[in-house]
Amino acid sequence: MKATGQRMWFGQVAIGALCCCLLALVGRLTYIQTQMRPELLKWSLERQTSKIPLPGRRGRLLDRRLRVLAGSHDQSLVFADPALIKDRAETATQVADVLGVPAREILEKLEKARSSRYVVLRRGVDDETVKALQKESLPGIGVTNEPARVYAMGTLAAHVIGYVGAEGTGLEGIELACEKFLRYKPGQRIVYWDSRRKNVVSQDPDGYVAPKDGLDVVLTIDAAIQEILERELAKTVEKFKPQCALGIVMSPKTGEVLALGISPTYDPAAPGKVPAEVRRNRLLTDPVEPGSIFKPFVLVGALQAGLTRPDEVLFCHNGLYVIGKRLLHDHHPYGNLTVEQVITKSSNIGMAILGMRMGNQLMHDTLRALGFGRRTGIDLPGEDNGLLWPVERWQTPYTTTSVPMGHEMAMTPIQLATAFCALVNGGRLPKPYVVAGVVDHSGRVVEDRRPKDEFPQVVDPATAETVKQILVKTVNEGTGKPSALEHWQVLGKTGTAQMPYSPEDRRRLGLKKGLYEPNAYLGSFLAAAPASDPEVVVLVMVRKPDRRIGYYGGTVAAPAVKAILQQVLAYLNVPHDRVKPTTDSTSLATDLRD
Amino acid sequence: MTTSRMVGVLVALALVGIAVVAIRVDQSRATQRIQKLQFEHTDLKREIWTQEVEIARLRSPQAIREQASRLGLEVAPKPPAAVKPARR
Numbered sequence: 069m070k071a072t073g074q075r076m077w078f079g080q081v082a083i084g085a086l087c088c089c090l091l092a093l094v095g096r097l098t099y100i101q102t103q104m105r106p107e108l109l110k111w112s113l114e115r116q117t118s119k120i121p122l123p124g125r126r127g128r129l130l131d132r133r134l135r136v137l138a139g140s141h142d143q144s145l146v147f148a149d150p151a152l153i154k155d156r157a158e159t160a161t162q163v164a165d166v167l168g169v170p171a172r173e174i175l176e177k178l179e180k181a182r183s184s185r186y187v188v189l190r191r192g193v194d195d196e197t198v199k200a201l202q203k204e205s206l207p208g209i210g211v212t213n214e215p216a217r218v219y220a221m222g223t224l225a226a227h228v229i230g231y232v233g234a235e236g237t238g239l240e241g242i243e244l245a246c247e248k249f250l251r252y253k254p255g256q257r258i259v260y261w262d263s264r265r266k267n268v269v270s271q272d273p274d275g276y277v278a279p280k281d282g283l284d285v286v287l288t289i290d291a292a293i294q295e296i297l298e299r300e301l302a303k304t305v306e307k308f309k310p311q312c313a314l315g316i317v318m319s320p321k322t323g324e325v326l327a328l329g330i331s332p333t334y335d336p337a338a339p340g341k342v343p344a345e346v347r348r349n350r351l352l353t354d355p356v357e358p359g360s361i362f363k364p365f366v367l368v369g370a371l372q373a374g375l376t377r378p379d380e381v382l383f384c385h386n387g388l389y390v391i392g393k394r395l396l397h398d399h400h401p402y403g404n405l406t407v408e409q410v411i412t413k414s415s416n417i418g419m420a421i422l423g424m425r426m427g428n429q430l431m432h433d434t435l436r437a438l439g440f441g442r443r444t445g446i447d448l449p450g451e452d453n454g455l456l457w458p459v460e461r462w463q464t465p466y467t468t469t470s471v472p473m474g475h476e477m478a479m480t481p482i483q484l485a486t487a488f489c490a491l492v493n494g495g496r497l498p499k500p501y502v503v504a505g506v507v508d509h510s511g512r513v514v515e516d517r518r519p520k521d522e523f524p525q526v527v528d529p530a531t532a533e534t535v536k537q538i539l540v541k542t543v544n545e546g547t548g549k550p551s552a553l554e555h556w557q558v559l560g561k562t563g564t565a566q567m568p569y570s571p572e573d574r575r576r577l578g579l580k581k582g583l584y585e586p587n588a589y590l591g592s593f594l595a596a597a598p599a600s601d602p603e604v605v606v607l608v609m610v611r612k613p614d615r616r617i618g619y620y621g622g623t624v625a626a627p628a629v630k631a632i633l634q635q636v637l638a639y640l641n642v643p644h645d646r647v648k649p650t651t652d653s654t655s656l657a658t659d660l661r662d
Numbered sequence: 663m664t665t666s667r668m669v670g671v672l673v674a675l676a677l678v679g680i681a682v683v684a685i686r687v688d689q690s691r692a693t694q695r696i697q698k699l700q701f702e703h704t705d706l707k708r709e710i711w712t713q714e715v716e717i718a719r720l721r722s723p724q725a726i727r728e729q730a731s732r733l734g735l736e737v738a739p740k741p742p743a744a745v746k747p748a749r750r
Contacts, residue, residue, distance in 0.1 A: 122704070125711055136718035140711050215711065220718030257700075276700055295723035 118149075118185055118259045123214045124252030124279030126236060129229055129243075131291040132324075132504060136220050138229055138243070138336075143216040144193040146201060149185050150178050152208035159206055163189060166200045191234065192216060217243075219336045225294045227349045228287070228328050228448065228502055231336040240339070240347065242502065245449050246285045249506045249514075255279035283514055286504045288324035293317055296635045300628045301331035301608070308613035308624045314351050314481055315628070317636060318605045320489035320596060323498030323519060325446070326604065326636075352451040355478035356609070359565025360414045360547075361594045361621065362474030364535050365487055367411060369434030370422050372531045378408040378538060382418050389417040391465050396420055411538050412546030414562065416473045423472035424465060431471055432459040437526045438487040439497055440479055446500045447517070454479045474565060485607040488594050491535050492559065492602040495527035540599045550626040551595055555644040556637050559602075560595025560629065562621035567612060587615045593625035597633050600645040606632050 100108070129138035146167065153159045156178045157171075164171035167190050174189055181187040191214070193201075198211050217232045230241020237251070238244040258275040260268045301313040317327040328351055334342040348354070370376045387401030398415050410418030423431060435441065441456030455478040462468065470476040482500060490497040499519060506515040527535075539559035542548045547562040567588040569579055591610045596602040608625040618624050719725060730736070 125707075128714075135721055136714055139715040139718065141715050142708050142712060213708065215708065218715050220715045221722040221724065224722065224724065276697070278700075292723045295727070 116260055118261065120257045120259055121186070122255035122257055122277070122279045124254060125215050125281040126217060126232070126252055127246075127250035127282030128284045129250075130284055130286045131225075131289050131294075132287060132326075133290065134286065135291050137225060137287070137289070137291065138217060138219050140215040141218045142213040143191065144195070144198045145191050145212050145214045146189045146193055146198075147210050147212060148178060148187045148189055149208045149210070150182055150187060151185055153178065154207070159208065162204060162206055163201070163209055166197060166204060167193070168197075217337070221291060223333045223335050224291060224298065225289055225327075225329065226333045226336045227330050227347075227351070228289055228294075228325075229336055231339040231347075241336075241349070241448060242285060242287065243336075245447055246503060246506070249285055250282040252282040253280035281509060284507050284509070286507060288319075288326065288502050288504045289328070290326050292639055293636050294327040294329060296639070297327040297632055298329045298331060298333065300631045301329055303631075304608070304610060304624065304628045305331045308610060308617050308619075310613040310624070311611045312350070313628070314607075314609045314611070315632070316351060316481060316485045316605075316607045317632065318485050318489060318500060320493040320498065320602050320605045323486070323489065323500045323523070324504070325500050325502045328502070349448065349450060350611075351481045352446065352448055353480070355452050355454040355480050355483075356567070356590055356611075357477065357565050358474040358479050358484055359563035359590060359592065359621075360416075360474055361484065361561045361563030361592045362479070363411055363414065363419050363472065364491060364539060364561055365435060365438055365440075366419065366423060366426070366431060366472040367407070367538070368438070368491065368527050368531055368535055369430055370407075370426050371534055372434070372528060373426070373430055375425050376407050376422060378406065378534055380407050381405070382407060382410060382421050384410070384415050384417040384421075387417070389420060391420070391469055394466060394469070396469065408538050408541060409546075411561070412542045414547050419472035420469035423468050426472075428459050428462045428464060428468055431468070432456070432462070435471075435477075437497075438490060439526075440477070440483055440487065444480075444482055444486045444500050446482055447503045451482070452480050454483050474563060481607055481609055484594060485605055488596065488607070489605050490523075490526050491532055491539075492596040492605060493532075494529045495525050495532040496523035497526045498523045536599065539596075543595070547620075547622045548593065548595070548626060550622055551593060551630040551633070553597065553630060553634055553637075553646070555646055556597045556633065556642065557599035557646045558595050558597045558630070558633060559599045560593055560626075562626060563590075563592040563594070564620045565590045565592075585612075588612045589615065589619040591619050591621040591624035593621050593629045595626075595629045595633065597637060598642060598645040603640060603642050604633065604636055606636075608632070 125140045128136055128140075131137055146163070148159075148163075150156070157175060160175035160178060161171045164174045167174075169190065177187055177189060189209075193211070201209065201211060217236060219226075219229065226241075228241055230243040230245075231239055232243050233239050238247040243250065255277040257277075262268050297315045297317055301315050304310070304313045313331045315327070315329055316325065318325055330350060332346060334346050339347055371378075381404050384398060384402040384405050386403055387398040389396040396417050398417050400413070402413065402415050402417070405413060405415055405418050407418070407422070409415070410422070426434075435456055440454055442453055443451045445451075457467075457477065462471075467476050486498060486500050501517060501519070503517045505513055505517050507513055536559055539548075539561055540557060542562075543552050543558045543560055548558070548560045551558050551560055566584040567590050569577070569583055569585045573579075573585070574581065574583070589612065591613060592608065594605070594607045596605045606629050608628045610624040613619050613624050
């Protein structure tokens, strides 16, 4: 009996214990299924799946005729999945040998991203390296393709286009300015792995998210005109050995920038190979004392206010004019010159006399109205205001006589070209722009950047026409002769200005501000054609040419402008407005009337 | 429930089961096909990008100029007939 009772007691205890265990197990299972579920699911998904990023394509940059300036192509990319690599140091050494980079660099990347399943080891790997790497078949190391920026026309329009960084984001030029349109939204693919890390078909309908490509940006730049400009600038650099040559081709009617270039230029695919100052878009960022090309802008104010007439005769003091302690010189000892001749022969003394007649306030107001001293608003990054002191800071008579000659202030080349557009288009000041619009992949216009409103009238049309005729004579009879064309009437103004020391040189040499560098000149020519109905404005500036070869604007810049105009007008199929070459103003007037 | 009814229910259940499996198989195939098409689409898109760039390279003014010079062609001035009166 006792034995039976004991057995029953043991049996009950065992059953009780078993029930407790079962209860505990059920409890634990319930806890796992409810409390730990999200965490475990996450862990399980992490083990079973990988999210593969799907890069899209950065938007293209197209010229005005929809030629691709910047696009994308596939480049190979080597990546690692650190979770699959057992011996990181060993793998790093093997990968480094193939890629030709230090093993330490690879190891650092692998160590840094321990928790990540996708680490980029190298971009832009060539086909041979890819084959070599695939031959090694290293666990955890893979090769994939990704789109990379490519500049189809090489260095063409580099200063407009700009460039992108290693991650594909815009760092300069239009690439930076239009980043929000060009940028793509990456997609992703969720890949399921089996126990042997083999890809299995996903049943997840949300497993694939397509990337959203960037939008295309259409520029006002014309690749053909850009090529003409850059070729002529390169020839100028080769001939006159300057620090650099800058050029702009603009449409005075619309404000479109047709071409904008600097020589020497750089390859936007390898911007790091040149110093930053070569990459800088000096046409926007570097204001310069313009010199004589500035004279027509001051003359506008005097003519508009009725303070002079083109045929008024001014005595130019035979080339030496004393104002207070200051001596003003002309290149030639002119006696009497008409106001028209003051421009065509570029007399500093004649302009100083006009400046004193105008007074500071009128001169300042005229220049402000033409857009000097403030940004033009061009849609490229880094534009400078230029330097036009407030009228309170102008010193009479020094500033009064300096400004009409293009001194004691600084303008960016884009400001000068834009203001010149107003002189030749009937007095309306355009807003320069390089982005015509943004389109999507089906060609639908997402944003139209073309100006909708009329440009402000800053010069009265009659005065603009008078100045235009004076500038025609400058080309036919004056300093602009080297730019005259056979079939089209050109109008323009030359300029030669001494250049001050750059801030870096000043610091290096311990010099005072405002000192001019010996033998450093800026030779410029600002022109438009055809005079009967200007279609293009061209500005060429040659910085610090070799003085022994030439430095006057008429010598270094005018021939380049001539070559550019000749080709651009023919390319644009602009009707001729001149039948035969002439140097006689009467016959010129007849030609223009025709 | 009679035996014949039970058999009927079992057959119906079996048919539903087979249908479910068949649908799942089809779904798997369709998913696989979609994925393949997505890959092909991506590849073709990338091929188009590459071709676009290549066309742009060939159409670039510099390339045309080089090709013309290789062929011994020169840019000829416009004939006199092309001279039109100026616009007013």
